[in-house]
Amino acid sequence: MYILGIESSCDETSASVVEMSEGVRAIRSNIVASQIAVHRLYGGVVPEIASRAHIEAISSITREALEQAGISLSQVDAVAVTANPGLIGALLVGVNFAKSLAFANKLPLVAVNHIHGHIAAAYLSNPQLEPPFLALVVSGGHTSLYRVSSYTDLEEIGSTRDDAAGEAFDKVGRVIGLPYPGGAALDKLAYEGDPNAIKLPSPALTGDTLDFSFSGIKTATLNYLNGMAQKGEPVNCANVAASYTNRVVSALTQKTELALRQTGLKTLVLAGGVAANSHLRRSMEELCRQRRVTLAMPDRALCGDNGAMIAAAGYFRYCKGELSGTDLNASALDEPFSAD
């Protein structure tokens, strides 16, 4: 069956047609209109500007997704849309568009949790992947460990208590002069520096908890940079990138290993925008090799926000009959779907 997936939770407007059925997981189109260039002027996402840009893009992006897939709206079997969590104004654009499309064309509507969508991206890149597995989702807004018991049963077993990993990457990138979002540039720069040059606190909380905290390492990095500026000493940005990346990647790897031990799960999925980080991917490969755990990651192109991951997650909810009506409401929070 063909699922049209719509994503507008942050600064990417995306529509995708995914063909899913028993044994078939195929992306027929995945159009992403990024607003990065607009938000770069402000050093971060401006919610009101994001909502307006989604409104401008969403119709043409959807038309393009259908055209590229070579199908008409009448051949679509269901519409899946990100309903939470995210920027409320941005989410409302996608949700209202999807509701109108579903209502006007008498199509089933499926609400999708954005984080579950990131995890579902791994099904598209790994055709054999099936639950149960452990998932680490690292994105601009989230850093969480999930026990995935079935395609639709996902339980958060650890998370950040403050900032997300991606948000912290972007903040550090910004203060060392990298353009927004700094994550990908920091990834490259880290290869040129010494990962042990600067002593930074670990984002992994001590003890048996699977929680993280990124505010400490973020502040420590800013204090280090301010201290250097006050002393008039030059900063080696590559050393900052390498030391910061090293500490974050070790913390994520450490808690993932603990979660694998605690749950006994034998498959790991690494997902979310930060899952594109090459140091993190390598560290997880090493961890899984040592623990004889199967590692499944979305292709790097599917790590960031996109409609295909929403369509994939939507397919499994559709199969379970978890449909929404025109009273579906968007929510900024990670909570069960609400209606008006």
Ligand code: KG4
């Ligand atoms: O999942 P995503 O597209 O959006 C959210 O749901 O938040 O993630 C975006 C985040 C940004 O913070 C971006 O800097 C980060 O992913 N990111 C990276 C890399 N590529 C993207 N962070 C570290 N290394 C990368 N290679």
Ligand code: ZN
């Ligand atoms: Zn995301």
